[in-house]
Structure formats: C-alpha cells, structure tokens
Amino acid sequence: MTELNPQLKIALAQFAAQPGVTPVQEAQLRAAVASDALLLERLNQDAADSHLKGFALSHGGFGSNLAGTYEKSSGTITLPVGSFAPAGTAASADLSATLRLQDMSLRFAHSDYDDPVNTLCRPITQEMVNNLQSTINGSPALAREMKKAVTSPGPGLEAPLQHFAPLSGTVAGGTYNGNIKTMSLPPTSLSTRFDSVDMTFVLGHEVQHAFNHAAMTAASQSFNTETRQIAQGNTLAHDYTGAIGKLTQASREDEASAQIAGWNALLSQQQKTKPAAGLGSMLGTGNSRVEDFVERGAAPNSAQPRPGLTFNSDATLSQTPANIAAAGQYYFDKPPRGTPGVPENQTTGIGFHGDSDYRNYYGAHAVGRAIDMERSYAQPINGHAPNMQVDMSRLGLREDLMERNGITIGKNPETPQPYNDTSQLPPAPHRFDHTNTPAGMPNSHQHVPVVPGATGSPGAKAGDPRDPESVQPSGTPQAQPELSPTADFSAYLDRMLAAAQSGDDASFRKMTQTLADLPPGRELRAEAVAAVDQQEQLAAQHQAQLQQAAQVSGPVMRM
Template structure:
C-alpha cells in the first residue's frame, strides 16, 4: 500500500494541529490511502507547495460548505463538517467525494485562462471562491458534482476508466456559451468572466451566483448524459458512413441528421431540467418555501424557458407541457424532456426570430470587427458538426454511380437547418475545401446549394465564420444553370472529371482544392471543345472529336492532365489535355 509523501504527511499533521481528533485524522488519511490515484494527485500538489494543510469547517460557521474550499495563499483545504465524523476511523463516502472535488479545485486554482486578446492570466482567488461558493450554495448541485466526481464512466475508452468529471477548465475566447462539458477529457469548461466578480478594478467581471448555479447544474448533467449521447453520435457516424457508400443516384441524409439532432435535443433538455433543479435548491436553502414565483424573482433569463406570467392575474405558471413536483422541482420524465426540448432547444436564432419569440445565439460567429456575435441556434449548432461529417464521408467514399457522384440531399426546413447559420458557425470541409453541392429537398423542385468552407480564412479571408451567399449569375440563353446543377447536360462529365482529379490529388497526398477545381473545369471545357489540344485544326469544327464521357484522368510526364474516353491501352481512345 502506498504511503503519503513527507509533504503530504506535513499537511495531514496540520489537520491534527488545527484541532482535529486522532479519529478524524485517521478518516482523512484512510480516504487518501484507499484511492491510489487520488493520493498521488494530492502528493503532487503537496510536493509542489500548493497543498500545505487541511482544516475542518468551524462549528459556528454560517457559510455553506458542502464540498470543501481551497485557499491559494495558505494552501489549505477546508473540509465540510458533514464529511468528517466525530468518532470512528473509517472515512465515509461524502469525505471521499469532497476530496475528489478539492483535488479539482486545487488544479483549477493553479491553471490559467485566455482573455479576448488570447493573453494568458492566472486564476485568482476570487474565481476559485466564486466557483466553490456556487457549488456549496446549492445542496442539489453539490450532490451532483460529488456524484460526477466519483462515478466511473463505464463507457470510457481509457484504462483505468475515468470519472464523469475530472477537472474544471475554461472556454476559449472564440466561443460564446454559458459553459460546455468535454466528455472526451472529462472537463467542465466555464467562461472566465463569468467567474470574476465585477469591481472598480474589473469592470468586465460578470459573476452571478444564480446564473452560475444554473450553468453548473446544466453542464454536470451533460456528464451523466455522456454515454448515451456518445452512443447516438457513434450510430450517426456509422449510418453516415454506410449511406456515403451506397451506389445509387441519391444520398439523402435527412434521417441521419434528424436522429443526431434529436439526441442533442434530449441531451440539452435534460441538462436544462438539472439546471432548474440546481437553482431551485439554492433558492430553497435560503427560503424553504421558494417556488415558481421565487424563481422568477431571481431575474435569471434562463428561468423564462420554464415559467410564464399570466398577464391578467400576475400569477407565475409553468410553461406548457412541464409537470412540476410539489416542491417545484422537475423530474426527468419523457413529457418534461420533450417540453424542454421545445422551450429551450428549439428557440430561434437572433437572425430569424419573430416578435414574441425568445431568440438564442451560441457558437463561434464573429462580426466584421472580429468580435464574437453568435448567431447559431441549437439545431444549427449541432447540425454544423453533423454536416461536416457527412461531407467528409462523401469525399472519402468518392462513390460513382452511372459515371457521376450521387446527389447529396437534405430536407433543411424539416430539420430546422439553415445554410446561413451553419456557415456563420464555421463549417470545416476538412482536407477538401472546395464548395460541396447539395440539393435542399424542402423546396419543390429541390434547390441546388453549396456548403462552403468557413471554419477559417484559408479559402478566402472574408469567409472566416461567415455565410458565403450565392452570387447570382446571368442565365444562359437556354435558361440552363451551370454544370454544378444536376440538370445541366455537362454535370455528369464534370463529376467524372472531379473524381479523376481527386484520385490524382490523393496519390500525391494533396487535398482537392481550388486549383483542383480549376483543372477540373478546364478539362471539362476542352472535353466539349478540344480546340486547344489540336491547334493545327484551324477554324474547322472539332465537335466530332469532343468527348462524350470521361473514363480516366491521368497526369502526363510533362505536367499535363489528360481526360480519356475509352481504355488507356486502346489506340482508338479519345483524349484531351490541359
């Protein structure tokens, strides 16, 4: 059995010196020794000088302490009285859970965050105090945090398996959200300014204990939802992979996206319910009779997704579909989850909200000045990632059907998706950054659109997290659209050429990019009127020499690219080059 380092032994000795009994010291020591990983973490903090002692919450203290507190300057962890028994040497589960939370608190206190200019700053005691007082101020939240910190995620791929929550971290400066849960790293990320108190020396601080309570309750629920959400995500990826390989004229991804977005809707709805319960618990600690009216009095905007006021009577009432328990809490029933999915997840983007609706803006969109101005609603926030996976799967599969790639179709309106919001959010096309054509089947007939790469400015600096609108062009005399349109007579040949050029790119480890697209379109032009391939032809027509299809695209030794109709070993094959 591992033993504490001399530095950790000194911290344990300070606990005895602070007035703890021998039994209480034995409980603390036993809780650490029983968990080798936890003791190693505390050992490291003690050796680094970050942990110098333990103390027990004073009996006459009126400050809530349900999970413990940590002071950066003294290096002392103050344990909650409920976790230490007056007699006995065996540690209870509450002490073990509080130690897990305090290990995260010490690590958080020694971390750093980035401001809007991406300058790093160390975490302050104010930020630590605000985080810990928020957790300690809500019995429901404190229990959920301790539960997440001690519940092993059985779906975790790492060995040994990790707990649902292992650390607190920060949102980056390029993200607008109340908080996020990173299931891959088991980290809850919070906004730096949201943990900073407003003061004369920090006018940008916006800590609000009520809002932070709701956020923490919301995000901690995501940790409990993680396994089922990960399972739904894996099914989505498997279904997309299968669809991308179907050899047929149409690849319709509406159903795959619908299932993925619905999994997100349920995940977010459950998290909102947990946020409500955390805030209600905080209010009922202050006033045991607090209910819907008291929740409205918190003036937290999030409460408006749950409660409405009768304009005639002024009486607060739950929103349609929600069934509150007698104490005002909400259970995770199917009816409540469905109702919260509607009241929260389905709120519209600020760009599309109608009078009387409650808009929501999340994500990474920036305005022309580079400042965050989030425009995504939840369906499009989730949909952006889903679309990225579909386009990348299509590029990997590169299926050809009757000489052309299948049409990708999506019923955008049925899913609540808007290309405008998706490209504003920052669509990552992956290695292949060329615009991707798709048919929006929510119109009759379906409408041709393109998804553009907007995750950064690598294609065009003006496209960074910005919608790329369709540039209207004058229609040809026949009224037909360009060869990107599946109805255009040259569309199939263009897809045949693109497929061949993409294979050349892949053979040399190069992505299909703007240059690849220019080569493809140039080849299409000479396939239809290959005059440049035969400069001695003069003015006579070369229509008889035009290609009717492209079976191969090959790179010549001199750098020319050839489009070939027929077998490569057939002397009678037709070919053109650029």
C-alpha cells in the same frame, strides 16, 4: 502502488495537528486520499507544486460548506465536517468526492486564461475560485450532483467530470466537453459579471451534460454506423437528412435534460434560504432562463407552468419524457438571435459569433462528420459520382450559420463539399466549406459565398440564375429558366453536367436529346461525356487518398 510523497505527508500531518481534529477524522482523510490512485497522484502533484500545503475543517454553520473550499494564498483545502463519519477509519464516499472536487478547484485556481479585451494571459484569481465554490455550496442539489459527477459510476469507468477550465473564444454561459471530461466557464462570469443565480443554473445545466455523455456517445456511434451505410449505398442519391435528424434529436434531448437540471439546481439554492420557494420565487429571481419553464399567471405576482411541463409538489422537475420534450420545445427550438419579428429573449445566441441557434450549432458538427463519411466510403455508380443530399428546411439548418459556427471537413478540407438541398424543388446545388480554422486563417468561422466558377459553372456570378446559391430577397431560390443550347452553349453544358452529377437522369436525357437534334449535337454530347468521365476519374483518385475511419467524437455541449 503510488505512495504519499513527502509534501503530501506534511500537509496531512498539519491537518492532524490542528485543534479540534480527531484521530478518527485524520484516519478517514488518509483513507480517502489513499483509496483513489488517480486522486492520490494528483494530490501528490498539487503538494509537490506547493499548491497544496494543508487541510482544515470548516468552522461555519452546518450546511454552509457542502463541497469544500480552496484558498490559493495558504494552499489550504477546507473540508465540510459533514463529510466525516462519527466513527471508524474508512473514508465516506462523500469525503472522497469532496477531495476530488477540491483537487479540480485547486488546479483551476492555478491556471491562466486569455483576456480577449487586453489580449493578455491572466491568472485565475481567488475571487473567481470563491465565486465558483460559493455557488456550488449555495445549492444542496448542485453540490450533490457535482460530487456525483466526479465519482466513477462503476468499476473500470471514468468519472464523467474531472476538470474545470476557463472558457474563451466562444459565446456561452458554460460548456462541457465529454471527450476530456471538462467543464469550462467564462472567467468574467466568475468575476466582474458574477451572478450567483445565473451561475447556479449554468453549473446545474453543465453537470447534467456530464451525466448524459454516455448516451450521447451511443448516439454518435449510431450516427457513424448509419452515415457509413449511406455513403456505401448503391444509389446516386446519398441522403443524410435522417441521420442528421436523429443526432440532432439526441442533442435536443441532452440539452432539454440539462436545462431541467439547471432549474432544479437553482430551485435548491432558493429553497436553502426560503424553504417554501416555488414557481413564483423562481420567476422572481429575474433570471431569463426560468422563463423557459414558467410564465406569469393571471393573478398578480403569480406564476404558472408553461404548457407541457409537470412540476412535482416541491416545484422540482423530474426527467420524464414529457418534460424533456416540452423543455426541448421552449429551449432547444428557439430561433437564432436576429430572427425578424422574434423578441431577443425568445431567441438563442450561441456559437462562435453568438448568433446561432442550437440546431445549427450541432448541425455544423453533424454535417462535417457526414461529409467525412461520404468522402471516405462513397464510390461511383455506373460511372457517376453519388450526390450528397440534405433537406435543410426539414432539419432547420442554414448553411451560413453552420459555416459561421465552424464546419470541420477532415478529408481534403481545402475542397468544398457539393450537396443538393432537397427542400427546394428541384433540389438546388450548394456547397459546404471547411471553416473551423484558427482566427486569421482564410474563411475562419465565416460563411463562404459561392465564387463564380467554383462550382463548375465558370460563368456563374451573384444574381445569375446559374449560380446555385443565388436567392431572391424572400430566401426562396430563383427559378432556373429553360436554357437553349443555341443561345448559350457553355451554360447549357454546365446545366447538363450538373444534372449528370446529381443523378437527375431525366433532365440529363432530355438535354442530351435536345443536343442530338441540333447540328453540333454529336460534338457537344461527346464533349459532355468526356468531361463527365474526367470528373469521375478525378473522383476515383480522390477517394483512393481518403482515410478509412471516422472518429467517434461529439461537439462541446454549451448553453
């Protein structure tokens, strides 16, 4: 069993010697430290590193310190008086949770972050720590949720939130990564651009992602099961639209739920100083995030709920299915920034470049995992390789945005993944490229246009009808005109091979019959069959090299 190290014993003794600290409070603090093995291990390390030198009681008014504070220069954690029980030696759950939260704050305070402007590694400042902690202490609902998130939900279960970290390299107000139990925040949002209203909303949003992580893990496992079954199917058409759609819907509900939690956290902050604060007060904050919930009413200076949302009498929002569905519509479903004809405040700009909506942010992750399943489990059917299919329009997905967000192809990432977009008639062949690579690497977070000849059509070029990604300015695919084998044998053979590989048996038979009616038909048909056989042999070799498992992991949740 882990014991208190000498440095932590000194810190506790220093607390006991302070004026006003009672033996009961000393005993409860010692009990809280010793009751959690992981917490004790971390506090021992904090003290050994000279980052924790003592504890203190808050001397502010009741309710001003709800979740504790930490000061780097003195190495002191200040605890709320309200976390201590009036009698007894047992530690309260609130005191234990406060210690966990302050250990997180301490470790965050002694971390570094990348300054992209000056390309420097800088230390987290006391100002950043103060702003983080004042935000938590400024909203009773947020303080309550943060302490709940750092507490184990049951025997043998990990607390869903265990770390704060600085965020860089992406555009987001904050993120939560359930795989490492970490909430990340942009250092500039805690310093030069600090806004307590916005930060309260962001923290409330991100902590809800921590609570939702178990449900998202279950959705991820279901996605793995379904996509594996699709990849192992005995048909040539492997349509992943439904599976991707279900995972996207789970992400939609997760984000909508988190947005509701952000509203409640900010409302609590407003009501701490103005108990009667309601919809009008929230709209009066001037924060654009509240516009997902309320809009200006007919009367001057009034606010009304957006359709579909039902507020409680105290202006809070409950996590009901109807409210989650409505919040998803107003938040998750916003189009990406730069959408023609849509005001910027009615769009979303997240992701690596800050130009993505939520569907394409989460879609990049889902598509990458579907590709790995296809490459791990798909087998040739009657000598033909199955074809990956996705209804891009139905899912609201764009290849360019997903590749700019970063698609991860874990199996042979150097080889693009061909797929058919079934929202186009006839289904149009495209490809996904591996773009989730470090900055400076080829194709890092960039859309990769088709290179002439890269998709099996040596003569393809931008604007050529044979180029599967050639589109008209309107965004609709260019029609593929009928090809004559006597006019362009190479193009005709390319089209015929594409039909065979995509499972378009009707077109393949028609084109084969056309060739058979011409003098060189038999020779060309033999050449086509040989080429297809060669493709299948290469595919079989490729499949033999694939790993047999896909990881159960999820994307980083962000707002």
